[in-house]
Amino acid sequence: MGRSPCCEKEHTNKGAWTKEEDERLISYIKLHGEGCWRSLPKAAGLLRCGKSCRLRWINYLRPDLKRGNFTEEEDELIINLHSLLGNKWSLIAARLPGRTDNEIKNYWNTHIKRKLHGRGIDPQTHRPLITCTPNKPTAIDTLTTTANDNVGFQINMQKTKKQQPPELSNINNEKEDSNSSSGVTTDEVYPELNLELSIGLPAQQKRIISSSCIQVNDKFSKRRVCLCCNLGFQNSQACSCKSMAMATTNNYT
Template sequence: MGRSPCCEKGHTNKGAWTKEEDERLVAYIRSHGEGCWRSLPSAAGLLRCGKSCRLRWMNYLRPDLKRGNFTDDEDELIIRLHALLGNKWSLIAGQLPGRTDNEIKNYWNTHIKRKLLARGIDPHAHHRPQALHHVAAAALVPAPAAKPKPKPAESSDDGGRSSCSCSGSGSSAGEPRCPDLNLDLSVGPPDAPTSPPPPCLCHRAWEACGCQAG
């Protein structure tokens, strides 16, 4: 269900406001304030729509409206605010006292756009197209490939390895070149030499004789 219209369109005036209508609207608001725009036209004796009264007051009849051309400072402020807020003209107008959102929007489309284009700046993205083109071109250039590191030359000698001088001629390929030495040494008196058995008195071989030496 849509919103009901604020007034009957068949009984309202359209077109340019007359001086008498402006005076009635200003006198009523000065006496009673803005109030409800839906009921204001009938209370002020105007055959106008409430929206039409609001726009007429806000954009033309308010006593705090700033008349005249925009200054350079206002231009720069509008450009900075538009870069942050975009086409939110009511918020931009809130930062410029005495200027209306509709006035700022019209001024943007007719003057500031041309000023930005003359500077080489995109009025929608607020950047310089040429600078952006150079940045994009630099990003597309591939980085130089890293050169492979040279491999160290393999030497045929042992490269300082210690060689063993005790390699035997009969060692096989699977055996170590230097066999482990037995370092398990013990310290003690030498073993007594064994004396041969005494000769047999019967002049027989000792192994065959059963006699014992005296």
């Protein structure tokens, strides 16, 4: 059956917005308010997809947007929030008035990542890099990131009703401490932050065997897979599983 398209693509403009389109959108939203994005383009006389209108408004035309460079304080706030929330750009943006998720995401990818690498910190894990060269993450870093992000932790964020601020619960102190390179918690630096977060083990599907080994239970088989071995680090310092066989997809039931 498939999903119905969000708009009739053959009758919509794409690419950069013109001044006239911006003005139409602004004046329509000033008159009628936000919302009902699907029907907005037609009502506003725009040959645009509703999603495109929403994005243009939220990321560029909204009057409360703070344009211009990020301050040092904003930088540090983003870094701290990212260490707690990961790539949850909308949650991060919700705590930076006047900034959009898209803006923060772009800023993260173009500036902050580099900044953290310069400090010797892995931007994904917020842990010190184990580097061969000063600024580049190694395969081991990638491995650690993969294991921690995808297998080791599952971040549970309780979703709430629309339009309400997200409710996250119970910051895991252990994680926070390990991520805080200065030893100062986010609570101390940003007491006004309400970051409720809980972290738990992932459900049944995958289980950590050792730091680099995961157990994968899928509908075909149960098997152990060593990420180190798969990346060619078997029998090295990076790999402690001492079992090349684990790198294969042999069943381990």
